[in-house]
Amino acid sequence: MTRSRVALIWAGCVCLVGGVLWRLFPVPSTPQQVTAQTPQWAPEQAVITEPIQPIPVRVTLDQRKVALGQRLFHDPQLSHDNTLACASCHDLRKGGTDRRARSIGINGALGEVNAPTVYNAAFNFKQFWDGRAETLEEQAAGPLHNPKEMGASWPEVIAKLTQDPGYVQTFKKLYPDGISAASIADAIAAFERSLITPNARFDRFLRGDQEALTAEEREGYRLFKDLGCVVCHQGVNIGGNMFQTMGKMADYFANRGNIATADFGRYNVTGDERDRYKFKVPTLRNIALTAPYFHDATAQTLEEAIQTMAKYQLGVSLTAREVELLVAYLNTLTGEYEGKPLEAP
Amino acid sequence: MSFARLKLLGVGTGIVFLVTLVFLQTGPINTKRHNAVMDELRRLKQLDAIFNQELLQLRFGLVSSYDAAGQTLHALKAAHQQLSHGPAAISQQGHAEMDRRLEAFREALEAKAASFEQFAAENATLNNSIRFFPLATTRLLADVEGEAALSLQVNQLLRDVLMYNLTASQELKPEIRDRLEELRQGSASAPPEVQRQLHTVLTHARVILEQKETVDGFVRELMAMPTADAIEGLYESYLRFYAQALRRSSLYRNTLYAVCLLLIGVIMAIMAQLSRNVRLLELEIQERKHAEANLRETQAQLVQSEKLAAIGHVASGIAHEVKNPLAILSQGLEYFRKNLDLTQASTAEALTLMEEAVKRANMIVREVLTFARPAQVSLSPAPLNPLLERAVVLVEKQLGVTAIVITKELAKELPLVSMDQNQMQQVFINLLTNAAQAMSNRGRLTLRTSTAVVAAGEAGVGHRATDPFKPEQPVVVCEIADTGCGIPKDKLNKIFEPFFTTKPLGEGTGLGLAIVRSIIQAHRGVITVESQEGQGTTFQITLPALVMTSPL
Structure with missing residues (x-):
């Protein structure tokens, strides 16, 4: 037995023992940073006593994904015949809507319901009038596949986008699997989360600036609360966080007539009889810019909409003065996008 | 390759295989993941409790925004999804049970979310009427200022309805119903404007009367939903299976320890044996060298003693031969001492010298004989x-x-x-x-x-x-x-x-x-x-x- 062989055996023993000890007492590694899927916003403490909270002035987002989403949002390649983009029906210059009763899809097809605004959609608890999408990511696939809207499909859109080296490169940088249904939806959703309109005059009022509203508008807000409007239209988005039956205090659809499947609302999703005629309470943010109103676009003006709501939802008859005050209040809900007030029609 | 070498190789491979196997078995316990799962379970419990709290706050008008409750539901779903990624190092059986319990929780949660959706709509309708009802009665009272009896009745109705909303019992319900009927019949003769106002008041009173029961029914239903139980079940199952996994892992770990110690022991024993052998070998070599030297020495001694024996032999032979002539010489000298005239000094001196020489020769002969043939020791x-x-x-x-x-x-x-x-x-x-x-x-x-x-x-x-x-x-x-x-x-x-x-x-x-x-x-x-x-x-x-x- 040579000396070097003994040393080798000892070294082996030491390694073995060392390895065992190392395994028994592992070094704690640093925890990985995990980012939440859906960004949460905390209500501002100062105004939590009010049923409505102001829109946060800033949200943290991956700006590269937002930029990519913005390009996709405006890209007609997402429709079957390359004529329509998301922005066609959710025009950021028209309060995030197309200001039509029903949107026009590819080949002139008419949509089933009025297009809701894309602004502040991130604050809605679910997407679509009937809430069939839980998230913005899920929502993106809806209009894309709807034959009366963009009439496309994921494989088709992915094939088109893959032709564009710019897209390929950007996607590769941001997503490990490159261009895919999930990554396209994620980018669009990221952009939509940036579409928020803070600093409405009413938000400034909520944050303590009494002078942001006129006496008349403040009276309108008091009335909005007293009449019970605020029971459904509350939270950050002044709506968008519950379903409510259209025609709670009187039969809206019987009076309107001509009932279509789309009028069944939430029932189309759940099949629950209690959900017939239930719709997501829409946001009242920027409401002055998004006429016509309701899922069936039956109200052309705010006055009309208020009267309908008072009759069918509140069981109240309003005086002309009350309507005037409420309209004055609703006009204070128009916010700013990218630091500029949204344009009035 | 010899059989012994093959055997050694086989045993070595076996040990390595065993150690690797046991080592791999100790691996799956991941404390980080376990902590994450525990956090997620705790969070689930907490969120469920928060949701129930928010539900009651909404019902009693302490909070009027539904955002928070909606977000809590979202968070619950997210936490559930997080847990569905597979919790830590539990056994196959444990995974199956956890999956079953997670599924049960998901169902309970979905039922709760659906029920909450209904609750929100109904509660909003109720709160709408409760908010508006006082305003409606105020407006009516302003119109019927002169009629004391009607005013009193309307005031009593307002009081009863608000009281009814606040109490849990249904006692007031028949009474209010009677009062509503009374008011409706009593208003037949009133002016149309008053009738219209009264109709609104009565409508909202009826909504409150019916809606409160519906809403409370939903609250009861929601509070009784088995989400908390499902979470408790998840918690309990997970802890049980985790403890099991922990026991299993520590068993393997201890085994690994034992095997390693044994291995080290064996290696050390082999090394000790080897070094002992080396020492023995060195000793043996030394001994051999020593023995060789001894042998050479003994051989030299042998040669020497042989030589001595030969000398002794020759010397004793000579001594024997010399002994007899010496005896004759000695007797001759005696004779001379008796018969010779010793008056002459020179003659006496010569005789004495001769006698001494013979004595000395005798002594030498005796010593040579003693050396050559040592007397037997007794x-x-x-x-x-x-x-x-x-x-x-x-x-x-x-x-x-x-x-x-x-x-x-x-x-x-x-x-x-x-x-x-x-x-x-x-x-x-x-x-x-x-x-x-x-x-x-x-x-x-x-x-x-x-x-x-x-x-x-x-x-x-x-x-x-x-x-x-x-x-x-x-x-x-x-x-x-x-x-x-x-x-x-x-x-x-x-x-x-x-x-x-x-x-x-x-x-x-x-x-x-x-x-x-x-x-x-x-x-x-x-x-x-x-x-x-x-x-x-x-x-x-x-x-x-x-x-x-x-x-x-």
Whole structure:
């Protein structure tokens, strides 16, 4: 037995023992940073006593994904015949809507319901009038596949986008699997989360600036609360966080007539009889810019909409003065996008 | 490759395989993941409790925004999804049960979310009426200012309805219903504007009456939803299976420990064995070298003793042959002393010289015969000290009065020694005479006896047949030291050889010390000598002691 062989055996023993000890007492590694899927916003403490909270002035987002989403949002390649983009029906210059009763899809097809605004959609608890999408990511696939809207499909859109080296490169940088249904939806959703309109005059009022509203508008807000409007239209988005039956205090659809499947609302999703005629309470943010109103676009003006709501939802008859005050209040809900007030029609 | 080598290879591979297997089994416990799962479970519990709290706050109007409750539901779903990624290191069975429980929780959560959706709509309707009802009655009362009875009835209705909303019981319900009917019938004659106002008031009162029950029903349903139980079940299952996994893992870990320790033990044992073998091998080599040297030495001794024997043989032959002529010469001389005229001085002197020469020749012949054919030793236990003292007396007589100081350092109670006393006496006389001659009859002679125990490494100690002593054997040591002229170093190792003498020619036979050594060897003893030229010489005799001594 040579000396070097003994040393080798000892070294082996030491390694073995060392390895065992190392395994028994592992070094704690640093925890990985995990980012939440859906960004949460905390209500501002100062105004939590009010049923409505102001829109946060800033949200943290991956700006590269937002930029990519913005390009996709405006890209007609997402429709079957390359004529329509998301922005066609959710025009950021028209309060995030197309200001039509029903949107026009590819080949002139008419949509089933009025297009809701894309602004502040991130604050809605679910997407679509009937809430069939839980998230913005899920929502993106809806209009894309709807034959009366963009009439496309994921494989088709992915094939088109893959032709564009710019897209390929950007996607590769941001997503490990490159261009895919999930990554396209994620980018669009990221952009939509940036579409928020803070600093409405009413938000400034909520944050303590009494002078942001006129006496008349403040009276309108008091009335909005007293009449019970605020029971459904509350939270950050002044709506968008519950379903409510259209025609709670009187039969809206019987009076309107001509009932279509789309009028069944939430029932189309759940099949629950209690959900017939239930719709997501829409946001009242920027409401002055998004006429016509309701899922069936039956109200052309705010006055009309208020009267309908008072009759069918509140069981109240309003005086002309009350309507005037409420309209004055609703006009204070128009916010700013990218630091500029949204344009009035 | 030999069979043993193959076997070794097989055993080695087996051990490595075993260790690897056990090592892998200890792996799956991931504390980080476990902590994450525990956090997620705790969070789930907390969120469920928060949701129930928010539900009650919404019901009783303490909070009017549904955002928070909606977000809590979202968070619950997210937490569930997080858990569905598969919790840590539990067994297959554990995973199956966890999946089942997670599914149960998901169902409960979905039912709760759906129920909450209904609750929100109904609760909003109720709260809408509760908010508006006071305003409606105020407006009505303003219109019916004159009619005291109606005012009273409306006021009572307002009070009852608000009270009804706040209490949990249904007691007030029939009463309010009666009052509503009464008001409706009583208003038949009222002006149309009042009738319209009253209709609104009555409508909202009815909504509150019916809606409260519906909403409370939902609250009860929601509070009774089994989400908390499902979470508790998840918690309990997970902890149980985690404990199981932990036990399993620690079992494997302990096994790994044991196997490793065993392995190290085996390796160390092998190494110890190897190093012992190496040591033994080295010892053996040393022994062999030693034995070889001994063999050479023995061979040399053998040659020497053969030579000596031959010399002895020749010498004794010559001595025998010389002995008879010497006897004749001796008798002739006797005859001459009787018959010759010795008055002439020269004749007497010549006769005396011849007689001395014959005496000396006789002595030489006797010594040669003694050396060549040592008398048979007859051993018997005897004390050493008296023998030594007797020898001193004899030598003193022989040498006459001299200037030699004799110092005796004799040990008392010296063990007996098995010896031939005559021969031993001859040894002492020989040595003492030598000493006296070396000192030219002037100096100090020291006689020393002692007991000792020989140690390995000393002269004559060992396991070989030629070694007279074994280690640890008790011995008697006798030293005779003089302060004479000493022996030169180059001659020291020759003094025991026969016919070697330092004395002037004709004085010694050169056989004295050779005879001494052969006697000591015959007693299984050792004689050594140390000398410093000009300082003195010390002879040391070591003899085996009889251990069973004086039975005093």
